[in-house]
Structure formats: C-alpha cells, structure tokens
Amino acid sequence: MTATGEDHVTARGGPLWWARWRGALLDIGLATVSSVECAVEGVPFARDAGIPVGVGLAFGLLAGSVLLVRRKWPIAVVLMAIAITPAQMGFLMGVVGLYTLSASELPRRIIASLAGMSLVGTLIVTFVRVQQSMARGEWTLGDWFVPFAAIATSLGVTAPPVLLGLYVGARRRLMESLRERADSLERELQLLAERAEERAEWARNEERTRIAREMHDVVAHRVSLMVVHAAALQAVARKDPEKAVRNAALVGDMGRQALTELREMLGVLRSGEEAARQERVRPAPAAPLAAVGAAAAAAASRAVGAAGAAEGPCLSELEELVGQSAAAGMVVDLSVEGEARSYAPEVEQTAYRVVQEALTNVHKHAAGAKTYVRLAHRVSEIAMQVENEPPPEVSSASSARLPSGGNGLVGMKERVSALGGVFVSGPTDAGGFRVSAVIPAS
Incomplete structure (x- = not known):
C-alpha cells in the first residue's frame, strides 16, 4: 500500500511501487535533480565542516536520491529534508516531500507535526544564517529584518507545498468517492x-399458466359434452331420428360456443402481445438497462391485467351450464342457498370454472351417475360443492371414451388458492366423488 492514494489505481502498469511508468519517470527525474542540487550544496558544507569535498559530494548525492521513494515513504523524505536543513541542503527535496506528504492519506496530525517540524527547522536555520550575515556586515539593515526574513522564508518554503498538497489530496479523494458512487449506481x-x-418473466409465466387453464376449461368442457352427445347421437340415430336431430343441434351449438370463447380468449392474448411489443419498441437504444427491464415488466403486467379483465363466465350462467350437462344425459340437481349477490369478476369466474370442471370430470369418469351441485352464498365467502353418486355399471355414454389429461383438479386448486380459498376433492364413502371449494367474497 502506498501512502499517497495510488493504491486505488486498479490497473498497475508501472515497476515496483509505482502504478504507472509516467510516475516512475517523474520521480526518477526529481531524484536526479535533487541529487545534483544536494551534491552542489554539499561542497560548501564540506569546506565549512572541515571534511573532504568528496565526502560532501557523496553525502549530497545520497541524500538527494531519497526523493526517489517519496510515493512509498513520504515521511522518510520529509525527515531527511529536515535533517539536512542545517547544512542548507535539500530545498527541492523539502518542497516536494511536503507536497507529497500533504497529498497522502496519512492522518492529519502526522502531516501537521512534520510540517511544523519543517517550519521550525527552516525558521531556526534562516534566523541563524541571517543573523550571522548581519554580524559580518554583509547586510546593514535593522534588527527587525532578522525575524522578518526568518518567518517569511520558513512560511514561503513550507506553506505553499502543504496547501497545494492538501488541495490535491482532497480533490483526489473526492474524485475517487464520485467514481465509487458511480460504480455503485451502475x-x-x-x-x-x-x-x-x-x-417480467414471472408475469409471462403466470399469463401462460392462466391461458392454459382457460383453454383447458373451455375446450375440455365443451368438447366433452360434444363427445357425449355424439356418442348418444350414434346410439339413437336409427331408433329415434328426432332425438338424433336434437342431439346434433346441441353438438353444433356447443361447438359454436366453444369457438366463440376461444376467439375471445385469443383476441385478448393478441391485444396483450401487441401492447408488450409496443413497450419493447418504445425505449430509445441508449436507454439504461433498468428502463428497458421496467418497460418489459410493465408490458407483461398490463398483458396479464388485460387478460384478467376479459369478459368471462359468471354465476348467473350456472343454470345454463347445469342445463347443458342435463341435456347430455346427466341427472344433475342444482341447489342454491343464501341470497344471491354479485362478486368480483375473478371470484365468479373461478366459482363457475370449478363447477364446470367438476361436471366435466363426471362426464369423463362417471357417465350416467346422478350429480348434485350445491352453491352457498355466505356473509364473507362463497362455497360450492359438486358430488356424484357411483356410476352405473353400464352407461350409454361409456362408449364415448373421453380422454383425461389429469390436470383438471390441479387447475381448480390453483385457481381457488390464488384467491385465498380452500379446495378439497376426493372419493366419498358411497363410492362417488366430491369436489368442494370455498372462496372469500372480497
């Protein structure tokens, strides 16, 4: 980890601790200039200290090269600059080191402490040097000039790099914060x-399931009655031509009713698909992914809503439904308890479909059995029950051989459960079969 915030650069393409080659070349150049500066300033220092000039040159080169590690160890660079301040060396090192330190992510108290040490060191050295020059007579200004020169020099060397570093560091952190926020939003x-x-996919699956149930209810019941009538027609065609004609008319009527309901259902499906297609085309190519997904979900939801709002069967048609089964040869008894009232469309449609599917199952599996259909209007719910007696051993409709897909009871249970109701089905003790359902009125 670097101390200057460079660890946030994700793509590292530079050597060692540098994130980029450009930064490495910059630091090498600064270290070279600093080494030359310190080496030149090391010559008078060696003469004043009474040491060989070569030692001063080597010390200056070594001290100036510390600037090479300013990004990794900025504290070491500033401490080195403070240490060689009495020798009047390392001006460039001090300025660059303070800037790097201030722009880093180190705690502010450490930055303030090292900047204060650099300020005090520069202040003391400048004060002593100026006072010595005044004593030698090089400058003839008043005594006020010594503290003024010391304060001005120390502030001029320390304050600008510190302030610039703080600004650059704050700006870098702000940009990183904005970048992270943009990534988070994306x-x-x-x-x-x-x-x-x-x-949207869930809505499409729900719509497919609903359409499959509707198709099953419409086709299974109507076609089952048509097959039963066709079998009866075949049995009485020669014996009773008039009854055969009536059965043929019933078959035609039921076929037309089945086609009408299928057309209505397919019309709603086409309108829903057209609305979904328009919603998919409407967003612009550059729109965000969320807008496209939301549009797809809204289109699918509208398709489900439009299909659900289509005109469907209601409880007022229940007598006609029972009459069709009676016309097909079933002995069916309808009883209604309580005061009839209107319910929500989905409640009436579900109750109708439950009775319809139960009667269809009687035609399929218990042809000729007497059936009881009971409907009860209660305070907060509506209950229905379809129960048939054991089928006779020989039935005139048994030759119809109606197929069974095995999905009728499952579809009824799904319909009732979707409205928060209870569905129960199973054989009776007498050998028949019972289907019961209770649906909340609201």
Missing part, C-alpha cells in the same frame, strides 16, 4: 434491470 441499475426482467 451496479444498482444492473440489479434493478435484472429484477425487472425476472418480474
């Missing part, structure tokens, strides 16, 4: 788009 938008697509 991830959130991606997540929202995925969730919207999941909701």
